[in-house]
Each structure stands twice: as structure tokens, then as C-alpha cells.
Amino acid sequence: MELQAVLMAAGGGSRMMDLTYNTPKPLLPVGNRPLIWYPLNLLERAGFEEVIVITTKEVQKALSTDQRLKLDVKMKLNVECIQEDADMGTADALRHIQQKLKTDILVVSCDLITDVALHEVVDLFRAHNATLSMLMSKCTSSRRRVPVKKAEREQRDFVGVDSAGKRLLFMANEADLDEGLIIKKSVMRKHPRMHIRTGLLDAHLYCLKRSVVDFLVENKSISSLRGELVPFLVRKQFSKTSISRREEDHSDQSQKRKDATAALDEALLQLASERSCWNDHSGDMSEAYHGGRLRCYAHIMQEGTCYRVNTLTSYVEANRVAPKLFEEAAVHPSAVISERSQVGGDSIIGASCHIADKTSIKRSTIGASTIVKEKVKITNSIIMNSVTIEEGCNIQGSVICNNAVIGRGADIKYCLVGSGQRIEAEAERTNDVIVGSDQLMEI
């Protein structure tokens, strides 16, 4: 076994509470499929046969009953539940399942929608015997008007890579920096040319060595992979007492028997690298990798889609793009669409929908079991499951969540209508977020 896949699906979606207060984030429909389907599909296409899914009980129940998921995903899902209110970070979750992890792991977040060729990330991990290998993407900024609750200012991430663009040299979030960027001299001495980029999207896809999991077990203070572990590893590449020394201590304690053979193997590997006439850098007098045992690599996607659905903006963006990733009939065969309605080519109609006459649906996603009555105009919107839209409505650029009812003649522009909400007839809302009163206290 080379790699074990771990899917982190326990996150709360804290940055899009309006959408997730009723539906857990992994089950949010994107292009009429639950969000969790996309990373599972990515893993399946790569060739994985088994995935460990870390999620909450609610999601587990939904996963086991969701017919669609069962049909489309042929892999074996080992679902591990954690308490929803335990407030576990991703690293804590890994610690929780450490007994199940036997080899190097590939950690994926459930909100990743991408068509990256996974071998690019894993090849860096394999070829350079790296401790960490991650995926990043050149961000595409969305320019469309989307319903926003408050101004969302993203905290910038500073990522430093070497001149070849593969090795990770520096990683820090703007929030952690006080005044300016501090780069250690030891890094500059080894890598005099560094490209620092701020516009990269971290896809939260990591290949980690098994020894990192052991390290996490030891150091219980690290609770988040992205926030704490990754910057720690990137820093430790250039420190003198590197993590590998500590790893060796571990292996000594736990596997005394295998010491001799492991040492011989190490010696062979050492001999091979000594005899090899390859160096990853040129111009200075040090050996390949500057003799460092810990290496972190990143694959930066130049083209292709890569979205992380963790904000409302990205959710809307993903809904627009995701269906194009996979060839599937835009209109579900069980949907009933009247002949006198206009359904645009880039719209998606879910199962068991009823679309009445004289409706116009353009660039929108209609969820399953939705009823759309006559003379309705829907443009650039996302309508989730079991929504009822009465006659004469005009919906533009909005997100209507599950089980909502839009009264007749309503005019909704760039709004977010929460789950189960009712919009009264002849209502006119623009740039509004309509959620239940019990949600108003959430901050």
C-alpha cells in the first residue's frame, strides 16, 4: 500500500453559515450533487479503492441513505465519526484515527472541486522522498455580483517557492505577521532566488509521510493542518535540529527489531545518492537538497479548475463551473419540463422537477424535486432541492436554499434565501439575506 486517502468532511463551513446552518457543508448541492462527491470522484479517478472519511454523525447518516452517492462512488468508504461539538481541528482528527493509518497519507478537504492530475502532486512526493507535498492553484477572482452578508476580506497567504517553482521555502499568513515578512538568512543562503506569491489558492490537498502522523501524536498542541502543521514543516526544513532526528528517535523506540535492516537499507540509499551525479541546485558547494532530510514541495496549477467552496462567493462560482467538469446530462431524465418553457443550455435541472409553461431558466441550477410554476424567470441562480416557486416570479443572481417557498410575483435579486424560508407574494428583495430568526444571533 502506498498511500491512504483521508477525506476531511467534518468542517462546519464557518464562513458561509447562511448556507450551512441547516445543511452540513459536505452535503451542500453543487451542480445538483453533494459537495462531498467531488473530492471522492477525484480520488476515484486517480485510482484509489478505499477512502477514510472523517465526518459527523449527521453526514454519515445522510451518506448511507443517499442513493446517488452510493451509485456513483464505487470506492469503499470507511466513515469515522467525530463529535460535532468537539471542535476538532484537522490535525486532531488525524490523531483520532492514527491507528488506521498505516502508510503515507493523502489528506483531502471535502470542499475541493478540481480536475488536477493528482499524479503531479504525488510524483513530487515520491521522487524527492518529500515529507509534505501539497497542491496550490493560481486564484481566479470572481467578478460577478453575489449576495454577501458583510465585506469578506481575505487574509492573504504569502507563499515562497524556489526558482524552479516546486520547493516550498516560506509560508505565512498575513494574520500571523506583525509588521513585515521575515525571511531567515539560512534560507536565503541556500536558496538565493525565491518567488513570493500572494495570489495562490491553497487547495488543502496534502501528501504527508507516516512519520508526520507520529509527530502529531507526540505534539498534541498542533490542532490544524493548514494553520499550524504546514508552516511548521516548511520552517523546519531549514532548522538545524530537524524533525527527522525526532522521527528517528520514534522509530528506535517502537521498532527495535527492524533497526538493523532499516539501517542497511538507509546505507544503500545513501550510497545510491552519493554515487548519483544529480543535484537539485547549482552554484554552491553543498550536496543535493543541501543535505536536508525534511523537504516540502508544492505543485502550483497553472491552468485547470480548482475551487474551494468555503465562502458564498466560491459556492456560487463553483456551481457555475462544476457541471462543466463532468459530462452529464444537464437535464435529469426524470424532470418534467413543459414544452413551452425555455431552459438554457448551461442550466442544470435536477431529478423529479416540474417546470411549468412559459418559464425561462438561464445559467441556473435547479435542485431535485423543485416545482417551478408558470411565467417564472430564473437567471444566474442556484435553486436547491424541494423549493417551490410560484407563478410570475423573477429570480436573478440568487441562492434559494432547501424547502423554501417563493410566493407569486416575487422579485428576488441577488438575495440569499435561507432554508425553509417563505417569501411572501409580490415581495421585492434586492441584495438581501433572508434567514430564519434563530440564525440572526449567529456571529
Place this chain on the structure above:
Amino acid sequence: MADSEGNERSKQTAIINHAADEGDEKSLAEIQKAKNEGKELTKEEKLRLRKEKKQQKKGKKDDKGPTEKAPVKEKTANPPASSQPVTQNAAQKAPSAVSVPVSESTAPTDKSAKSKAELKAERRARQEAERASKQAKKEPGSQAPSSKSKAPPSELQPAVKRLPEHIQVDDPAVVRKLAKKLERQQIPLRSDYGYKVSLFSHLHQYSRKAPLTQQISIPATVIHPSIVRLGLQYSQGIVAGSNARSVALLHAFKQVIQDYSTPPNEELARDLVNKLKPYISFLNQCRPLSASMGNAIKYIKKEISNIPSQCKEEEAKKKLLSCVDSYVNEKITLAAKGISKYAIDKISDGDVILVYGCSSLVNHILCEAFEKQRKFRVIVVDSRPRLEGREALRRLVNRGIRCTYVLISAVSYVLPEVSKVFLGAHALLANGYVMSRVGTSQIALVAKAYNVPVLVCCETYKFCERVQTDSFVSNELDDPDDLIVTRKGKTHLADWQSETSLGLLNLVYDVTPPDFVDLVITELGMIPCTSVPVVLRVKNVDQ
């Protein structure tokens, strides 16, 4: 008449020469018959008769395969009779062939036109029949024509040595066979990249940007993960150099053996060897195997097959692992020590030593010599696109050796001050040729011109049974995009593929003739280049 008689005589001497060359008693009898029968038979006739008799003899021994080939060959031999003898057995028939055309041109005038035309017609009819049957048999018998076309001289040798597939890339039948074999082993086929220079179109050319791992599943199940890692490191050049590749290969095999468990009802000896076959195909697809790797694989397979069947699995595995370790120790580590001992004897104080590229063995020798307080300085010669000399330079300077660095274009300028040339080798071929990094033969040639001794350092496990006299037949083509260079932000060759008349060639190896090599230093001692087959023979006897 005198003229014709003279021609007859010369013709007969030609025949006798030919027969003497052949050393075939049958033909002598034929000649007698010919002589007796006199002038009716043309030269072509005689050749044909001779061949038929020979083929009949062979046909009783072999299957119908060769005899199928033989008559066809014979047919094709006969019409251009004057040219065919030259092509078929150039070395042997050359003297006779020269005389044959001369006599032939005058011979027909003696013969009756009728018999000649008759025979020609007969021949043509036979040819057509053979051609038709060949067409009918084209599908299943695709191997026969290809090997036949590749080895016409082998008509005389009963066992045709099959050419390895990696130098027959332009033959679609061979490529198809390989594809089928890989499919059976569940290994993906790596596709060639870019335009290949026509002289080398029979070799594979891969792109580094399209690794083989694209086509296998991510948690590698069919292939052991350490083999996948190794293949990746080979194709990206992270593990480069004959010794490094062999050691890394043995390391990966150790992992495979450790993780191996015999399935029920199978014997470890046979099953493990079968398990290794797809791994070796995979590695071959990533980068063609080197001679040293080939020998290491042969050794491992032999060791595995020699495991007695009653041996328990744990014991067998331990034995195999220790075999691998001892192989590395003996053939690589201790051999390097032995070679440096001999080589240091050859290095005297005040020497100026020229080295080319980065040979791990030569670097080792120079470092040892420096530690033994020899006073010398080194000139490192380097070449594009690999620029391996920089790595050698770094290692030597790290030790404290005084070095000069030049590119290969300057080699004739620095040679007047050089006292010795030390070269590493990728493999030593059975006819004494040295296969090494491209540029080595150039250095050896120029050194010879300047009367500078050339010493090749090579461990015996790199000796291989192959015979090669030029660098075209069997070589390796590296990624052509490596030759593209970006200077001041401009890449002139960025779209070289759109230029129809431009081809980029990135050769990896070349062969140096033994006349340019003065000494080969192995752990068995210092031997001349021509003693390589002796060493091989002794090794085979040992095993």
C-alpha cells in the same frame, strides 16, 4: 574463343576461391559437376544449385521456418546475382565477387539464349509463387520477415539472435508485440515524443514532462511503490550514473523482497521471479536499463531461482537480502577500493589529470589519491546539456583538489598540458569497445592525437556480452527539450516542433574503440581493452 576460355578459367578460379572460402565439400563436388557439364550452366545457375543443396541440408535439420526464408532469399539472391553475393557475405565473397561480375558479363554470350530465357522464366514464376505465399502468410508470420530483413547474413548461422525491441522502434510489428506484452503485465506503454532524427528513428525518445506515472493508479497496486519511486527517479534524472542506478535498483528489490509473501500453492523461487518481470518492464519503460542493471538483475534472478523449494519463506528472504548486500559490497564498494589501489599506482606527483563528466568511480579514485598525499591537479571537461562536470567539480573542490573547468570544445587547447586521461565507463562491450557518456570517444580521440595515455576505470560487473562498433545501433535518446535554453528571457527554440526541417537530438551514450584506450583498470587488475572477452569468459565459467 581464347577470350572465352580465359573467362571460363577465371570463372572457375572464382568458383574455387568461393568454394575455398566457404569450405564446403558439397560445393566442390558441384564444381566438379559443373566442370564436367561444361559451359551450359551460367554463373547464376551454379550459385543457385549450390544454395539449393545447402538449403536442403539445412532443411532436414531445421523446421520449415528457415527453409521458407531460404528459397525466398535464394530467389531474391539470383536475379541481381552480381550484387547479391557482395551484400550477403561481404567479407568472404568480396574477392570472388569482384571476379564474378567480370566473368558473368562475358559468360552469357557463350550460353544458348533459349536455356537462359527458360531458366529466367522459371525463376520468375517461382518468385511470384513465393511472394504470393508470403503475402498470405503475412499476418501470423510477421516475425519471420522482420527478422529476415534485419539479418540476411544469418542465413549461414542456424540460430538468429533476436534483436532487443528497444532498438527496433520503427518496426510496427515489434512495437505491437511490446504493447501486447505490457498489456499482459498491466504496465502502461510510454509513448514517444517529438520528431526523431532519421538516423536514430529506431530508438525511443521520451519526454520528461509526460511521466509514466500519469497512466498508473495513484496508490500503485500493480507495481510495488518503491519501484514506482525508482522509475520516477530514473526518468527525472534524480538517480543518474551507472553505479547509482544499480545500487538504487538493488535497494528497491530489497524492499520488494521484504514485502513479498508467497501466495499459496506457489513456490517462492518461481513466483518471485515472475513478480519481478513486470517491475523490470516498468523500469525499462521509464528509462532503458543500463548494462550494469542488466547484470544485477541477472544475478538476482539466478539467486532467486537457486533457492531450494524446501526453504522456509523467512529464511529464503533473509538469504536473498544478504545476497543483495554482498553483491553491492563485492561488486561496487570493494571493487571501487581495489580499482583505486591500482589507479593510485598510476598517478604520480605533478600529474595533470583530465576527467570527463561525473563518473562516481573516477571521483572516488581522485579523492583517495589526494588523501594518499599524491600531488596532482585535475582538469574537468564538461558538455551540454547535462553539465555533469559541475557536480564532479564540486565534489573534487570540496575535498581540496585543485581543479580547472573547461567545456569539451576546449579540449584540444588543454590537452598539451595533460599527462593522463581518466575516463569512467557505462559498460565495456565484448569486443573491447567502451560505452560511456557521449563525448568520451571525442576525448579519447583527441588524447590519442596528442599521445596522452587514456585509462578507463570500470568495475567488472559492468562488462556485458554485447558487441557494438558504432554509436548508432544501440543508444539512448534523451528528452530533446533539454537542449532548449533560455537566455535573457528569450527562448528561440521554444516551438522547434513546428519547424519541419529541424530536429533536436540529445544522445546519451557513445562507444570508444579500443585503439584509443590504453588501459582498463578493473578490480581484477589492469588489463588491455581487448582482454574484456577473456574476463567475461572467466566469469561465465565461475558461474
